Amino acid sequence: MAERASALDRVLKQAGGPEILDILAERLPGADLTTLLLEVMRRRSRTLSPADVLRRYGHDRFVAPAQILFQRLRRAEDAVLSALPPGVELVTLAPVAPLGAHSALGPVDQNNVVSTIRNSEVAADPTNALALEAALRRRTTPAEPVRLAALQRVVRAQHFTGPVSYAHFTLFALVTAGRDTGGLAFExxxxxxxxxxxxxxxxxxxxxxxxxxxTVLDERFEPVAAGLDAGRDPDREGGRGYYTGLCYKIYGDGMEVGDGGFVDWTARLLGNRKERLLISALGIDRLS
Structure with missing residues (x-):
């Protein structure tokens, strides 16, 4: 955070002072800011040669091909999809989502998402886009639960460490949205x-x-956990403040391969505290 603030201070001094940030972020209408940034990118791209583009391609971690063979990824994708039960609809998601799709729903720093200059952001988690789609469907057909799934290659801006940690990777996502029917029946x-x-x-x-x-995050969800064929992880720290009620992790051969839990996203998107949403995801690269 200190490095980020220092870099921002340096840039603002070169740009004429901190007030320029207020103008761009708060006073300039969204369409006008897009127009300005598009022109900036147009001018910058005109200065680039093919050699410049190749040089960037050679060292930019966001644009390099996947390190795992296509055949292995495809086999894992097909295997995962074979486990989907009837009634779950597969959705082909767009590679971008509306600006704020990750930070407005979950407590995600916007700097961990690759933002675009057209009021959108590169997909970082398919459960967010599926939640938006589920909310739209719940608005028109509130009587029935919405069960959606997707495979999506996503990009995350933060640096990861470890032998199976990449800047972009494929996630399988599953979401179920519905209405609270009492007695934690939905859950x-x-x-x-x-x-x-x-x-x-x-x-x-x-x-x-x-x-x-x-991991039980709210003691009221203890009966839900008791009915699951799962162990317990009461000391889990990650996900607190992101999930509500209950969350879980999936491990394969000792390695974490999946994550999920209940969130309040559709309740907030639809302005209805009775709405319930469960999200889950598996890392396809780790299963390949």
């Missing part, structure tokens, strides 16, 4: 379904004994 049914799908998908990728660890 019980769909948490069990998500975990059944996720573990079946991991087994289909060749992992003989996937492991599930559940």
């Amino acid at each position: 019980r049914q769909h948490a069990a379904e998500h975990l059944a799908v996720l573990t079946a998908a991991v087994r289909a990728c060749g992992v003989a004994a996937p492991e599930v660890k559940v």
Whole structure:
């Protein structure tokens, strides 16, 4: 954070002072800011030679091809999709989402997302876009739960470490949106379904004994956790403030391969506290 603030201070001094940031971020209408930034990018691109583009391609971690062979990724994708039950609709998501799709729904720093200059951002998590789609469908057909899934190559701007950590990777996502029917019935049914799908998908990728660890974030969800075929992880720190009620992780051969839990996104998107949403995701690159 200190390095970011220092760099911003330096840039603002060169640009004429901190007031320029207020003008661009708060006073300039969105369409006008887009017009300005498009012209900036147009002028910058005109100064680039083919050699410049090749040089950037050679060292930019965001644009390099996947390190895992296509055939391996495709086999894992097909294996995961084979575990989907009837009634779950596969959606082909756009590669970009509306600006704020990740930071406005979950507590995600916008600097961890690749923002564009057209009021959009590169997909960083398919569950966010699926939540938006589910909210639209819930608005028109509120009587029935919405069950959606997707495969999407996503990009995240933060630096990751580890042998299977990349700037871009494929995620399988599953979301279920519906209405609270009392007695935690929605939560019980769909948490069990998500975990059944996720573990079946991991087994289909060749992992003989996937492991599930559940963390109860709200004691009212204890009966939900008690009904799941899963171990417990009461000391989990990640995901607190992102998930509500209950969350879980999926492990294959000792490596984390999936994550999920309940969120309040559709409740906030639709302005209805009775709306419920469960999201889950698996890392296809880690299962390849």
